[in-house]
Amino acid sequence: MTPASTQAPHQVKPVEGRTLRDVCGLFVTGVTVITAGMGEEAAGTTVNSFTSVSLDPPLVLFCLHNDSRLRPVVESTGAYAVNFLAGRQERVARAFAGKDTAAITDVAHHSSVTGVPVLSDALAFLSCRLVNTFDGGDHTIFVGEVLELGVPRQSQEPLIFFRGFLGALEEEPRGVHPIFDG
Template identity: 40%
Template sequence: MGMPEAQPRIASVAAAPDFDAQHFRRALSQFATGVTVITTRASAQSVTAGAPPFIGITASSFNSVSLDPPLVLWSMATRANSLPMFRDGTHYIINVLSASQLELCLRFATLKGDRFAGVDYRLSSTGLPILSNALAWFECHNRSRYDEGDHVIFVGEVERCGVPEIGDGPLVFQGGEFSTTVPLEP
C-alpha cells in the first residue's frame, strides 16, 4: 500500500485571472445564447410627451432557475441608464425573440429615444408590453436582485407565461453574430 495522494488545497478566495478582458469576452462568446427583450414601466420623469410609459432592453443573459417555484434570471450592467427602473419596479416581461425579430433586437439594444415607436405589442395583466410574435414570454415578479461585479442579477418569479401556436426558430447570438438554430439529425 502506497501513501495516500495529497488532496489539492482549496483556496477560500479566487486566484487572480490569468487572462485579460478581451480574451474572457472571446471565450464567453463561444457559448450560444438566445436573445430576449425585457420590458417594464419607465419612471415618470423619463417618459417624453406622447411616448408610451415603457422601457425595454435587449439581453442574452436569460436562464431558467427553478420549476417549483417557477424562477428565471437575467442580468444587466450596473452602468445601464435604465437599471433603476428595473431594480425598483415590481414586474417585468421577458420576451424571447424569434429569428425574424433581429430588427427588434437591434432597436432595443441601440436605439435612443422611443424604442416602442411602431412596435406591435399588447399589455400584460400588470400593464407591461408583451411583444407581438415573440417565441415565448414570461411575466415576472421582481423577486430578487444581486449585485455581482459590474452587473446586477435579477431573479424573477414567473406569474404568467405564453407560447404562441406558430413561430419560427429562435434568434441566437454566438461568436459575435446572430443566427438561428437548425435541427441536427441523430
C-alpha cells in the same frame, strides 16, 4: 516526470474582459428583449444573459450592466417581461440593443398581468414579478417569479447569439439528441 512538490507553481494571468467575452461568445445563447415600466416609462433592452432558475417556485433570472438605462425602470416597476425573439426578429434585437433604442411604441405590444409591455410578435414571453437582486460585479442579477407566460409563435425558430453574431437556427438542425435531466 517531476514530483508535484518540486514543480514550479502555475502562474495565472488576470483574465481580461475582452478575452472572457470572446470565450463566452462560443456558448450559444438565445436572444431576449427585457421590457419593463408602464406608460411613458416603458422601455426595453436586448439581453442574452437569461436563464431558468427554478420550476417550484417558477423563477428566472437575467443580468443587466449596472449603468443600463433599464435597471432603474425594472427596480421601480418591480416587474419585467422576458420576450424570447424569433429568428426573423434580428431587427428588433438590434433596435433595442444600443444606448439610443427603439421605443416600446415602435413595436407591436400588449400589457402583461404585471402591467409591463410584452412584445406581441415574440416567439414566447414570461411576465415576472421581481423578487430579488444580487450584485454581480459590473452587472446586477435580477430574479423574478413567473406569473404569466405565453408561446404565440410555436412554429418559429429562435434568434440565437454566437461568436458575436445574431442569427436563426438552421432549417434542419443536425445532430439533434435529446437531453435528459437526472
